[in-house]
Amino acid sequence: MPSLLPLIAAVAAAALYAGIVAFQLALAAGVPWGRAAYGGQRDDLPASMRVSSGVAAVLWAGFALIVLRRVGLVGWAPLPDAWLPAAVWVAAALAGLSVVLNAITRSRIERAIWLPASVLLLAATLALALTAG
Template identity: 40%
Template structure:
């Protein structure tokens, strides 16, 4: 359960960051390749979709450890392995970003998310 709670907390923090991007915060150098100080509309939509994805991941993690019961067990088991793969891919994508701030900040954040999702998947 601690890994699922930690994963949910980190996802909530990243969701707040994405929400700031949706509302035009000049933090674009940390996301989406870092090409924009303020994200254009299409990337703001991407940030909004990311928030929904983070909520689904948090729900899967909490379901996997038994804190909630909203999906069949097989969905949370397989889903958490998919989430782990998603974050491993995210590590690679953040690590090759042209944006130095994105590489410096988001690569370690995504690595933490990957490790936490692995712990939840293994639970």
């Protein structure tokens, strides 16, 4: 019987990505949650940062599709299937970078919310990268 670990890891990662996407879309729409993002310097983000959040939402949604496609839970991802193993490693590397950035942010609320989320995302994407066949 195949291992359930890749499936669980992919679903966990996709759920975390969904939370990130929702947060970034809220920022892009102008919700004043800027203290929990971008170093926490302001509540309301300027237009350029709102655009950045919109782009980030699209990218994170793509990673959600990639991890789900890697284990066969969705029928499409924005990359060819042959690229998915490498893309999952890229996702893990970005999650690792996110851990570092969220650990060093000056914003206590950003650190409180996003450091645990990024650690969980790193664990899930690493588990998927290491176990998906």
